[in-house]
Amino acid sequence: MASSTHNPSVLLKRLLSLKDPSPLYLITDTIAHTAKNSILNEFAFQSVSDLDILYVSFETLNKPHYVSDFVRASQYFQSSQTLVAEVQARIKLLHAKNPNAIILCVFDNIGYIDSSEVAKIVQMLAEPRVSLCAIYHRDNLGHVESQPTGLKDGILPQNVYPSTYDLLKYIATNVLEVYPDVSSNKNIEDEEELESLVSRFSLPKGLNNLHSYELRLINRRKSGRSLKFDFIVNTETHEYVHKIAKDLSSEDASDPSFQGLTTFNLNTTTKQKHAKDQVDLPFLEAQSFNTGGAIVYEFEKDDDYDEEDPFEDPF
Amino acid sequence: MVQKQDLIVFQDFSILPNNNLKNLVLLTYSLGTSPAWLIQALLEAVIFGEALSLNERSGERAGFSNDINSNDTGITLASFVHNQDYMEKHIFNKLKVQKTKSEKELKMVDLTTSLQIEKLSLIVEKIIENSNNTKTLILEQPEILLATMSSLDANALNQQLVDPLFEAFDTVVVVSNLDFYSPFPRSSKDLQFNKFVQNVFYKSLVNLNIKPLSTGRANDVTGTLSIVKGGDSGVNTNDKSQNVVENEYLFFTQRETTKLFYR
Numbered sequence: 317m318a319s320s321t322h323n324p325s326v327l328l329k330r331l332l333s334l335k336d337p338s339p340l341y342l343i344t345d346t347i348a349h350t351a352k353n354s355i356l357n358e359f360a361f362q363s364v365s366d367l368d369i370l371y372v373s374f375e376t377l378n379k380p381h382y383v384s385d386f387v388r389a390s391q392y393f394q395s396s397q398t399l400v401a402e403v404q405a406r407i408k409l410l411h412a413k414n415p416n417a418i419i420l421c422v423f424d425n426i427g428y429i430d431s432s433e434v435a436k437i438v439q440m441l442a443e444p445r446v447s448l449c450a451i452y453h454r455d456n457l458g459h460v461e462s463q464p465t466g467l468k469d470g471i472l473p474q475n476v477y478p479s480t481y482d483l484l485k486y487i488a489t490n491v492l493e494v495y496p497d498v499s500s501n502k503n504i505e506d507e508e509e510l511e512s513l514v515s516r517f518s519l520p521k522g523l524n525n526l527h528s529y530e531l532r533l534i535n536r537r538k539s540g541r542s543l544k545f546d547f548i549v550n551t552e553t554h555e556y557v558h559k560i561a562k563d564l565s566s567e568d569a570s571d572p573s574f575q576g577l578t579t580f581n582l583n584t585t586t587k588q589k590h591a592k593d594q595v596d597l598p599f600l601e602a603q604s605f606n607t608g609g610a611i612v613y614e615f616e617k618d619d620d621y622d623e624e625d626p627f628e629d630p631f
Numbered sequence: 632m633v634q635k636q637d638l639i640v641f642q643d644f645s646i647l648p649n650n651n652l653k654n655l656v657l658l659t660y661s662l663g664t665s666p667a668w669l670i671q672a673l674l675e676a677v678i679f680g681e682a683l684s685l686n687e688r689s690g691e692r693a694g695f696s697n698d699i700n701s702n703d704t705g706i707t708l709a710s711f712v713h714n715q716d717y718m719e720k721h722i723f724n725k726l727k728v729q730k731t732k733s734e735k736e737l738k739m740v741d742l743t744t745s746l747q748i749e750k751l752s753l754i755v756e757k758i759i760e761n762s763n764n765t766k767t768l769i770l771e772q773p774e775i776l777l778a779t780m781s782s783l784d785a786n787a788l789n790q791q792l793v794d795p796l797f798e799a800f801d802t803v804v805v806v807s808n809l810d811f812y813s814p815f816p817r818s819s820k821d822l823q824f825n826k827f828v829q830n831v832f833y834k835s836l837v838n839l840n841i842k843p844l845s846t847g848r849a850n851d852v853t854g855t856l857s858i859v860k861g862g863d864s865g866v867n868t869n870d871k872s873q874n875v876v877e878n879e880y881l882f883f884t885q886r887e888t889t890k891l892f893y894r
Contacts, residue, residue: 347829347832347833347862350833350862350863350864352833352862352864353860353862353863353864356864357864363694374678374790374832375833375862375863376834376863377652377797378652378653378861378863378865379652380864389800390790390795390797392792393790393794410815425830425833427786427830428789428790437721453829453830453833455825455829456829456830464673480812506705515814516809516811516814517659517812517828517832517840518813518840518842518857519838519840519857520857521857521859521861521877521878521879523859523860524859524860524861524862525860525874525875525877527857598746601798628691
């Protein structure tokens with residue numbers, strides 16, 4: 317395997333410090349662990365002296381401490397053209413200040429920009445010493461099943477055009493996906509529970525303030541090959557531990573005797589096995605019952621005692 | 632006896648953020664557990680400096696002279712669900728502040744008549760005009776506009792209503808009802824509602840979520856209040872005093888007071 321010859325965490329470090337220039341980073345997050353609480357700080361931590369971060373914010377109004385220049389996009393919501401013009405002017409200013417600097421232009425939630433304009437904006441801002449970094453919230457993606465598609469009155473409905481997420485995922489050179497670190501969170505048992513809680517917007521403790529999270533990196537090379545790595549990132553020590561993906565077949569613990577027997581899935585996963593082991597079977601309790609088959613009857617207040625019953629119990 | 636606990640949201644024991652930044656707080660609730668007691672506690676936190684209606688502390692009100700003011704910033708309550716009359720009867724009267732003081736520090740904006748408005752900027756103007764330069768705003772259920780204005784989507788509501796208010800006030804508390812939040816959205820309205828709440832969460836420093844008891848009903852507990860960190864990181868990483876203390880409380884609402892217990 318070619319990808320095993322180099323170290324994934326070194327690659328991640330190089331990408332975060334922009335030593336390997338990459339024109340477009342796409343960061344995707346969910347409410348379970350947001351980019352602002354995670355990966356953006358790593359860009360700041362790994363940054364070298366010749367890096368300026370230009371932050372185009374649709375969300376926060378507070379300028380983060382690691383940022384060189386800050387644009388409040390809410391002032392330009394009427395037209396994306398004026399926003400792009402403003403960003404271009406700011407980039408020029410930063411270049412004038414330090415001609416050698418690499419500029420990382422962060423779009424904090426590109427979802428606010430209409431999908432039909434995203435590709436154009438990316439194209440307009442692409443420059444040799446500028447890297448774009450678009451944040452997208454994965455949970456904003458929703459699938460509405462019963463929506464009619466197709467031509468209506470000769471007008472192409474909007475949902476035919478690819479979404480911002482699809483577009484960016486297609487053109488991004490590096491995709492960084494942020495996931496909560498379920499295994500080190502004491503308040504959640506497993507991913508299933510987390511998913512059900514998050515889908516009802518009932519967030520458990522210790523999601524966004526946990527000091528570690530999972531990061532999936534998809535690195536697309538010039539050759540066309542794309543590499544995928546999972547990391548556990550610690551925000552306090554800034555360590556990136558490469559998580560080797562568990563082989564699904566070993567997880568399944570499949571019994572070879574079931575092979576080809578039926579079309580049903582007779583195998584049990586480790587999780588199912590674990591759940592099965594935890595069930596207390598009823599007959600085990602019955603065996604520990606040591607009165608030896610006696611009828612245990614407790615006389616209660618409302619019971620009437622029939623004195624003439626010849627077969628009555630001796631007590 | 633179970634020990635009652637003070638409501639603490641931030642590490643410096645405050646309930647609302649106390650920094651020189653712009654802050655957003657997301658308060659979510661679902662039907663069956665009204666957030667009225669928490670809204671009242673937030674109002675008190677600004678007006679008296681402490682939440683007096685919690686844990687039967689109203690007796691201590693004497694200690695808080697009406698002249699002494701914790702911070703001269705005041706608070707505005709703008710509601711899409713409660714009209715002026717309701718707010719005066721159920722919120723103002725419960726606060727028991729002197730009328731002169733309240734005129735300065737507590738402003739109420741009745742937005743129930745603004746639901747059919749065509750431009751969101753008119754609502755923003757109305758709130759800012761009536762706020763009398765108070766620095767904190769509680770905005771009750773802006774998501775209703777998604778249902779009343781047919782062409783409105785979540786992004787527009789965020790950009791044209793929440794953002795301008797976020798700029799105008801230091802702290803904005805957005806109160807949202809989660810009954811419209813659907814795990815499996817079936818229409819684009821569902822989707823827009825989910826998106827609105829999610830995107831307010833991404834902006835927020837802290838999320839206060841009120842839920843009914845998952846086990847049903849109990850005589851001595853009304854529901855749970857969970858405090859979790861929001862999607863925004865806050866800016867100054869060295870200032871630990873503004874870190875969110877994540878916690879889960881049980882609360883019990885009675886006629887005049889609400890008691891809090893640690894879970």
